Amino acid sequence: IAGITQAPTSQILAAGRRMTLRCTQDMRHNAMYWYRQDLGLGLRLIHYSNTAGTTGKGEVPDGYSVSRANTDDFPLTLASAVPSQTSVYFCASSEGSSSGELFFGEGSRLTVL
Amino acid sequence: GENVEQHPSTLSVQEGDSAVIKCTYSDSASNYFPWYKQELGKRPQLIIDIRSNVGEKKDQRIAVTLNKTAKHFSLHITETQPEDSAVYFCAASKSGGYNKLIFGAGTRLAVHP
Numbered sequence: 001i002a003g004i005t006q007a008p009t010s011q012i013l014a015a016g017r018r019m020t021l022r023c024t025q026d027m028r029h030n031a032m033y034w035y036r037q038d039l040g041l042g043l044r045l046i047h048y049s050n051t052a053g054t055t056g057k058g059e060v061p062d063g064y065s066v067s068r069a070n071t072d073d074f075p076l077t078l079a080s081a082v083p084s085q086t087s088v089y090f091c092a093s094s095e096g097s098s099s100g101e102l103f104f105g106e107g108s109r110l111t112v113l
Numbered sequence: 114g115e116n117v118e119q120h121p122s123t124l125s126v127q128e129g130d131s132a133v134i135k136c137t138y139s140d141s142a143s144n145y146f147p148w149y150k151q152e153l154g155k156r157p158q159l160i161i162d163i164r165s166n167v168g169e170k171k172d173q174r175i176a177v178t179l180n181k182t183a184k185h186f187s188l189h190i191t192e193t194q195p196e197d198s199a200v201y202f203c204a205a206s207k208s209g210g211y212n213k214l215i216f217g218a219g220t221r222l223a224v225h226p
Contacts, residue, residue, distance in 0.1 A: 040122075042202055042216040043157065059215075090156065102147075102214075104156040 002026055004105035006091050012111045013081050021076045021108050023091030031094045032074040033102070034066060036087040043090065049074055081112045115140040117205050119217030126193050127225055134220045136203035137185040143205040146179060146186045151200045193224045
């Protein structure tokens with residue numbers, strides 16, 4: 001069982017380019033999340049989805065969009081990347097939206113130049 | 114909204130000593146307090162959690178205590194081992210879901226042999 005798979009693992013991107021980070025889970029979890037991790041700031045929620053077909057904004061949603069067409073996939077899109085979006089991005093899932101463990105992917109390191 | 118402060122940002126101990134990491138939260142309605150461990154280059158993983166109806170919870174060498182009146186909670190690691198070296202994150206949320214889970218900035222623990 002893979003759990004949560006993120007791609008790419010690492011990417012260098014020119015400012016202004018569009019980028020989609022992919023996230024797939026095989027645990028049939030209802031809820032999925034995208035966090036960014038920055039030194040000294042911990043993990044901050046970008047967007048979440050409590051169930052397929054629904055999404056919501058987290059703490060830092062500006063400049064990002066998500067979609068949840070099915071249970072397994074939760075891609076994160078940067079429409080026009082800026083250097084401040086340089087970060088490590090973690091996708092996560094949980095069985096319910098308010099209980100159980102958060103399972104994280106391995107992370108995607110994104111550098112915007 | 115909720116704000117979680119975590120101290121210290123770095124902690125260095127000798128193998129066998131105890132380590133304590135403290136977090137304070139601002140929203141008195143918060144009722145769920147998990148701790149995540151992130152080894153270097155790895156994903157965060159849940160190590161222990163506590164809900165507001167409990168004052169203390171133990172799991173082998175780790176324990177978490179909660180003081181609702183003072184709005185702080187702490188992680189205690191006894192008999193530390195080199196493999197305990199990692200970044201530890203506390204978090205807090207109130208009923209309504211993980212979309213309201215707020216993380217602290219993290220504590221980098223180094224256990225020296």
